[in-house]
Amino acid sequence: MIRKQEDRIIVTFHTTTEAIAFERMCREEGIAGRLIPVPKTLSAGCGMAWSAPEDAASALGSLMEQKRVRHQEMTVLKI
Amino acid sequence: MIYLDNAATTVTKPEAVVQAVSDALRSFGNAGRGVHESSLLATRAIHETRIAAADFFHAADPACVAFTSNATEALNTAIKGILSPGDHVITTASEHNSVLRPLYETEARGVSLTILPVDAYGNISFDDLASALKKKTKAVICSGASNVTGNLRDVRGIAAAAHARDALFVLDAAQIAGCHPVDLQSDGIDILCFTGHKSLFGPQGTGGIIVREGLALRPLKSGGSGMQSFSKTHPEQMPAALEAGTLNGHGLAGLHAAFCFLKETGQDNIRHQALALAKRFFEGVKDIPDIRFYGDYSDWDARCPIVALNLGEEDAALVSDTLSADYGIATGAGAHCAPLMHEALGTVTQGIVRFSFSFFNTEAETDAAILALRNIATARRQEARP
Structure with missing residues (x-):
């Protein structure tokens, strides 16, 4: 194991533009997380995914609903 | 330049x-x-x-x-x-x-x-x-x-x-x-x-x-x-x-x-400044004998900051090169990659000298261009005299 694993919310996207736009929104809203390469257990159009701590779930959900965020999938993974 | x-x-x-x-x-x-x-x-x-x-x-x-x-x-x-x-x-x-x-x-x-x-x-x-x-x-x-x-x-x-x-x-x-x-x-x-x-x-x-x-x-x-x-x-x-x-x-x-x-x-500020310089140039050269303009200059709000012209039948390339070599003024000459437009204007052979202005140009530069073109036109007329 390279580093300690923990449950993370992972959001995948169809395009790089969707992913980078999502990072921008999260930064504007002060929502924790960062872009990471898509974990191998997931399949996504875009090679970058948003990784956020589990306690950001509520804020992420509100943001996605409010801004009608285009994304591919949102799941929780131990990475 | x-x-x-x-x-x-x-x-x-x-x-x-x-x-x-x-x-x-x-x-x-x-x-x-x-x-x-x-x-x-x-x-x-x-x-x-x-x-x-x-x-x-x-x-x-x-x-x-x-x-x-x-x-x-x-x-x-x-x-x-x-x-x-x-x-x-x-x-x-x-x-x-x-x-x-x-x-x-x-x-x-x-x-x-x-x-x-x-x-x-x-x-x-x-x-x-x-x-x-x-x-x-x-x-x-x-x-x-x-x-x-x-x-x-x-x-x-x-x-x-x-x-x-x-x-x-x-x-x-x-x-x-x-x-x-x-x-x-x-x-x-x-x-x-x-x-x-x-x-x-x-x-x-x-x-x-x-x-x-x-x-x-x-x-x-x-x-x-x-x-x-x-x-x-x-x-x-x-x-x-x-x-x-x-x-x-x-x-x-x-x-x-x-x-x-x-x-x-402000795009309006940028446009107005460039257009003001183009208009200043046009006003400064419009009475040159034998000058010919291309385009409609009656409404500057309906224009880009471009003044397209020729001096009589003079080769546009020669006028533009004289402006560059003798006065340090860069203009466009020739066909400007618009062949059918030149056919419509009757300038396929002669080309057109195009002066185009920017927000970053100045009145002093514009006045220098006016003087240069007037000088070239005068020299041309003097050469043409028998």
């Missing part, structure tokens, strides 16, 4: 543009090709430029904006991406070769092409346009202004006429973007093609195509996209659909700074 060839490219850029390119050259990785900080720096910068372009041209969504290396690439993408054999397309005789040549290629592949004639001012007749529109007309493609005469087009009127017959309207905004407002939504533009290096004050090698939401184009290129790597086909989602290969991140960082400059300074 006094640079008055701004319709070809603007040489003086806002300092922030120069700085942004320089910073990008020192730090950017490949946008969309990694998730490390160097790559993300570039990806974020390009996304900010996309947002700025969408905002500047009133596009519905930043994802509608795909970046290209110039207006020519954008126009090739638009023309070859929407036209199929059996379609009909309309353009005008005042177009640049970046419109005409791709259209001639599609014509050779079975697209029928109508080129509307232009009058002595470079304007088309709306009656001609209405007559040319057919059931099979897929698109009307034209520039927002003649790059030779500087006369603006009634873009909204042309778009409305095209839409009334269910045809698309494609605008070549190379000459007007930055010096005249362009609004995708209220102007009714389906596809907008622009370049970054002219009146937008961005770096060369930047430009873009903005496609109305819901409209899909066959891509001109396919290849690396940083996404869907195991698919045999290029992604269909905009903007990746039209952006194969590494983008010019360094240039696009500069283009972002240019959009910021335009917003902060």
